[in-house]
Amino acid sequence: MTRFALTVEFDGAPFFGLQRQADGPSVQQCIEEAAHAVTGETVTLHSAGRTDSGVHALAMRCHLDIEKPFEPFRLLQALNAKLRPDPVAIIGCEIKPDDWHARFSCIGRSYEYRIRNRRAPLTLEKGRAWHIARPLDADAMHEAAQALVGNHDFTTFRSAHCQSASPVKTLDRLDVSREGDAIIIRAAARSFLHHQVRSMVGCLSLVGQGTWGIDQLAHALEAKDRAALGLNAPPEGLYFVKATYPQED
């Protein structure tokens, strides 16, 4: 048995999320079926994060165990050949020790959320960003976001379906910057609650439009109440960008 770590890029649009679902296609199902076609083995994919329906990944980290010997590069090529034409690509593949776990060994997760802030509808970036026509003040969004950085009870920003044992998490980074008519929000933490990034971004968009004052985000956090949530941002702007492991980088 060999443990292979995969780095996976995918377009989330056609999927019901990364994790296997009873009611629709998932990235996990695609990769497990490709692995079965390549190896003849029934494998289970484990991943650093679970992404919602429509959320994208630039570099999700996953692992699977395979009995047959494979050179990592050959496995990568064979999986990609079987994954076509689904918009899922294995962009890295390496052998890891048996105690390395894509989810449990992961010590950091980073997301980017992409907003296009302009009057005109999106063309090339349709399904790749959240389109907001009203002008956003990115500086005010960044200032407000800093109230969420640190160790807090994030109940306000947690989905009712969240399976985490505790709503207390440490948010390491929540940066908002404008790049032309794009606004990029970068979030990093050891782990996130279900819907946490989209919930934080939704509230930041209200601050950016002036609907919420800069202090209102801190008040929503302190409320520890899902009813204090302003807005949950749509999935198409969200990208899983990095999983960090000890002794990497």
Place this chain on the structure above:
Amino acid sequence: MTRFALTVEFDGAPFFGLQRQADGPSVQQCIEEAAHAVTGETVTLHSAGRTDSGVHALAMRCHLDIEKPFEPFRLLQALNAKLRPDPVAIIGCEIKPDDWHARFSCIGRSYEYRIRNRRAPLTLEKGRAWHIARPLDADAMHEAAQALVGNHDFTTFRSAHCQSASPVKTLDRLDVSREGDAIIIRAAARSFLHHQVRSMVGCLSLVGQGTWGIDQLAHALEAKDRAALGLNAPPEGLYFVKATYPQED
């Protein structure tokens, strides 16, 4: 009669090009039909460049004449409302003097060509870049490209369907740079021949793979013969990025 200059962004994938075609949908047809729906007038769209089927634009410049008075911002909003759900967006609209012409007043055109250079197939950038799996040497490509800069007979890089009176053009810029696993080729000239950018990029890809030596691009240029063309790059990597006019910028 008022002349309106439009700045247009579009995803070229579903279109048979910018210009009206007898056999399929075009960007011109979409905008003319939207303008008719808004104004009740039959208008003709003129554009800085003609793009092939599948080629994208980030900021194509066009103009049309309208009899009814319109505030530019209202016209922009009304056109965008009628253009939905086609992937065409009016991102700028301004009134110009009657002698301003999107095509004939244009003194500079810029294109970008995007290559993703990696083993894995594309997911999020599918249809937005040319996927080349074999490693490319961007420095060699840039060096070879400089032989094309200047005033030359570009017959080798000209489509058989090109309607330009002369194959002699002045290429102001042809820069190749690597950004991670992306290779970006930036081309600027007063005007280009039909297929010129894609023909130049196709040959540069052969230099990048080592199939052609650095000097071979100069030899192909000197041949002044379409048969000396190495390869015509596919349309999906090409973006029209800028049209320049006197007294702008």
